[in-house]
Amino acid sequence: MSTNGHEIEQEQELDVLVVGAGFSGVYQLDKLRKAGFSAKVFEAGKNFGGTWYWNCYPGARVDSDFSIYQFSSEELWKDWNWTERFPGREELVKYFDYVDKKLDLRRDISFDTRVTAADFDTTTDRWVVSTQNGRTIRPRFLVLCTGFASKPLFPDYKSLDSFQGIMHHTAQWPQEGVDLAGKRVGVIGTGASGVQVIQETGPVAAHLTVFQRTPNLALPMFQHKLNVATQTKMKATIYPYLLRRREQTFAGFHFDVIHKSLFDISPEERYISFDDLWTKGGFHYWLGAYEDTFRDERANNEVYAFWRAKVLERVRDAEMQRKLAPEVPPHPFGVKRPCLEQQYYEVYNQPNVTLVDLQENPIVEITPKGVKTQDGVEHELDALVLATGFDAVTGSIAQIDIKGTDGSLMREKWGKGLSTYLGLTCAGYPNMFFPYGPHGPTAFCNGPTCIELQGDWIINCITHMRAQGKTRIEPTQEAEDEWTARVNEIYSTHLWSRAKSWYIGANVPGKRVQTLNFTGGIPLYTRLCRESAENGYKGFMISGKA
Template sequence: MSTGKLNAQSKQELDVLVVGAGFSGVYQLYKLRKAGFIVKVFEAGKRLGGTWYWNCYPGARVDSDFQVYQYSLEELWRDWNWTERFPGRQELMQYFEYVDDKLDLSRDVSFDTRVVSANFDTRTNRWVVSTHNGRTVRPRFLILCTGFASKPLFPDYKGLDTFQGVMHHTGLWPEHGVDLSHKRVGVIGTGASGVQVIQEAGPVASHLTVFQRTPNLAVPMCQYKLDVATQTKMKAELYPDIFRRREQTFSGHEFTRIPKNVFDATPEERCLAFENLWASGGLRFSGANYQDTTLDLRANEEVYRFWRGKVLARLRDPEMQRKLAPEVAPHPFGVKRVSLEQQYYEVYNRPNVTLVDVNENAIVEVTPKGVKTADGAEHELDVLVLATGFDAVTGSIIQIDIRSVDGEPIKEKWRRGLSTYLGMMTAGYPNMFFPYGPHGPTALCNGPTCAELQGDWIVDCIAHMRAKGKTRIEPTRAAEDAWVARVHEIYSTRLYSHAKSWYTGANVLGKRVETLNFTGGLPLYMSICRERAHNSYAGFVLSGWDSGAARKAQL
C-alpha cells in the first residue's frame, strides 16, 4: 500500500470510535453497526474481553451468576452453555471468542492499539484521536468503554523496584501464568483479587504471607457445576424474563432487596432470612438483604453480627479471628465491594500461612529478598503479588490526554471535583460518551446489564441526532451541576462514606474523595435517563447541521 493510501486511512473519518473491547465496547460496536453507522474499536489488548483479557491471575472469576453475566441477545445465548455458576476467566475469554465468531466483530477492531490523546475540532465537530502507534482518526463521536478497573494502582513502597523475585500486579498478570507451587508467596492486599489469589496460593505454596490493611468481609460464593439440560430448560422457560428483570432491580441482577427494614422483622424472621441468603450464595447476602442495611447503621450492625458469627466458626486461631473478623466492624457491611470466596477463611487455618496486619506492623520497604516490616522481620519471598487495586472509575479515562473545546485536560477538570451529566457525558467535551463510568450505577451494577442499558441509550441518542441532522451534543453546565448535586444528595443518605474505598477514590493518594457512582439504583437511574431523552434530550444542547445525514435518516 502506498504512503498516500496509508495516510488517508490513518485519518479516516468515522461516525463513531469506541475505545475498549470489553462487554460495553463490544455491545456498542454491535448495536452501532446494526444501526448503520461506520464504527471502529481501538483495543489496547490482543483480544476481545476487556478486564478479562488483563486479569488472568490465579483464581480470577466473575461474581455475578452466569445467567445474568452475559448478553441478552437470543442469537448469542441460544447456543452457549456455561460450565459453572460463576465462570472463571478462561471460560469468559472463550465466551468472547464465541461472541466474536457469531457477530463477526474483530474485522472492526484494531488490537494492540492504545488511545493516548483526543481533541475536539470545533470547525468540523469531530474528535481527533491519536494512538500510541501513530494512528489518527477523526470520528464524529467518541465512546470511552474503558471500564472502571483498568488502571492498576501500584503501592509507593521504598525499594519496590529492587525485588529480585517474580513480581506482578494482578491487573497486569502474564497470560502464560506464574507457577506458585512450592514457592514462598507474598500477597499485598485483600480485596477481590487478593482473596482469589490467596485461595489458590495457600494450598500449593511452601509458605504464603498475606499483608492485610482491612479485613475483607467476604461472603460464600457457593460455586457449583452446570449441565446443559438445566440451561436448556432455563432458556426455554426463564431467560427472557431474567433479562427483563435485570433492569428492574437495584443492581441489575435478578434479585433485589427485601422490601422491609431489619428491625421491622421479628428476630426469628430475620434469622431465617439471613440464613437463606447466606445459603443461596453469591451477592445475595449483600444485595438481596433488608432494604435499610446500607441506610441505617444499627441495621447494618445486625447484618455484620451474623456475618461475623459465620466467619468465626471457620477460623481456629483466636489471633486469626481477631484480625479477620474483629468485634467492631472495620466499616459497615456492604458499603465496599463485597467479595465472593470459596475457601478463603480455611486458608488461614493452614500452618504454612502467615497474616500480617499492616496497621499493627507496617511494611517498611521491599528488599531484593522480600518484604521488611516495622518489627524488623524480613519476609523472604520468591513471588510477590500486588493485589493493590485500581485507580477506579475515573482512572481509565483521565490517563488519556482528552482536551475540552477550551483545551483543558479532563484530568484537570475532574481534579476540582467529578462532574458529569447522567453519568455518560461531561460539559465541554461534546460528542463524548462514557458508559459504565463515573456517576453511573457502575460499581454497584452487574456489568452486562449496565453495558446494554446505557449502550442502548447512547445508540438511540446518536441515531436521533442523525435523524435530525445534528452533528454536536453536549450537556449544559447547569444540567451537569444539577446532576452532580443529585448524585451527592442520594449518596449522603447511604453509609458508603463510612468506608475508605475505591468507590470514592479514597484508595488513591492525593485523589479527591467523593462518590464516583450513582448510588440510587438502576431503575431510578434509567428512568431519569429515559425521561431526559423523551423530553427532547433535556439538559443537552444539540447543534450543527448535516443535511445529508438527515436526508439519509429519513429514507
C-alpha cells in the first residue's frame, strides 16, 4: 500500500469499512465497489476465508452441498469446479483464492489488521475505528462481517495451562498443521469440530480418548467425489434454479421442510419418508423433514427413534451404544445443531478408542500428563484437542469495544438482553450493520444464502441514503423492541429451549440464555426486511446532510 499523504487521507474518510474477509466480507466489498462506494476490508487473519482460514484442524469440512455453498454470481460459478459433494477446508481456501483473482479483491483488503474499537462521532456522522496494529480510519458506515463463530470458548478446567503435551483449540489450530498419527490424543467436545477431528484422528492415533458431555445426534454425509462433466451439465441446466431456490426455503437450502404434519400420514409412509430423507444425506433428515418435528415432542420422538435405530446398526458395543445413542433422547432431535459425519460411529468400534461420559464422570483437572476425571483416573495424553466451541453469534461482535451515541459499549447493551432491528442494526449505533449475526437467520441458514440476502439489503440501504443525500441511519427503540419481541415469540413456539446449546448462549458460563437467532425461516425474514425498505425504511431514523 502506498504511504503518500493523499492516499492516507482518502483512506481516513472512507464510505464503508468492512470488518472480516470471509464469505460476507468478500460479498460486501465486491458489491460496494460495483455500486461506486469507496470501501476497504480489515481482516485479522493473514488470508481470506474467515472461518475457513482459522479452522484448519483435521477433517474441517462444510456441511452444505457444493452447489449452494458458493457465491450465486455466474461470473464466479461458471469457471469453478468442486471435487467433492461437501468440500473440505483446503478446497474452500482455494475457492477464496480463485474469487480473489476473479474480482481483484486483495487491493482493498488489509490482512493482519484486527479491529479492536469503534466509536461513533455524532458531529461528522462517521465511525472512528481503531486496530490492534495502531491504525485509525473514519468510515461513514461500518459493516461487521465477523461471522457467528470467531470468538473461541475455552473450558474453565483447573490447571488447564499445566498440560505439557500438544494442546490447541480447534479454532486456533496451527496453519502448518499438527501430526497426531501414533500419538495418545484426547478430544474434549463432540460438537461439529469435535466430530470431525474424532473421525479423522481415530484411525491414526495410538489411542484416542473422547470426553463427551452430550452425544451429537449426527447425520450421515454420504460424501462422494464430483467430476467436471457432471458439473458442466448442472451449470447449463439446474444451477441457476438451485441458487434462486435458496431464497424460497426455510433454511436457505435447495430443499425445504415438508409442510405437513408427521401424523397426517400412515406409519408405513412415515418410515419410507424417513428412509428417503436419510439416504439423501446431508441435512435432508433435519432441515428437510416434517415441520412439526421442531414444535411437537411426539413427532420429534418419532424422528429420534428412527435416528437411533440407524446409529445402533453401526455401533457394536452395548456401552458405546448407550453413550452415543441413549434410549431417552438427551434433548429433542434437531434443537442442537447436528453434525454431518462420514465414519464417526465406526471409530467407536476400534479397540484404541475410549469414550468418557462427562455427565457421569466429569473432568476435575488438567494435569501435566493429561486429563484427570472424577473417578480418579488420569488419562495420559500426548496431545489434547479443545473442541469446545465458541461464544457464538454475539461474541464475535461483543469482543470489539464498540461505543454507541450514549457512550455505552455494545457488549454492555447486549449483556442486559439481546435486542436488534431486523437482525442487522441496533438502536444507538448509527450507520452500523452486522450481516450473518445476532437475530438474523444465521444458525438456521446456509451461510452464503443469508450473507447475500442481507448483504443486498445493506447495499441497497446505503445506496438509498446516498441518493437522498443523507449521512445517518439508525433504528428507533420502538422498532427494535418490536423486532426483538417478534423474534422471541417465534422462538417460543418451538422446542429450541429444551437443549443447552450455543443457539441460545447456554454453552457460555454466565451468558444470558436467550434466543440469538431468528427462527422464522428465510421467506418470512426477507419479507420483513423488504417491507421496511419498501416503506421508506420503516423503523429507521434517517438524517444528516452529505
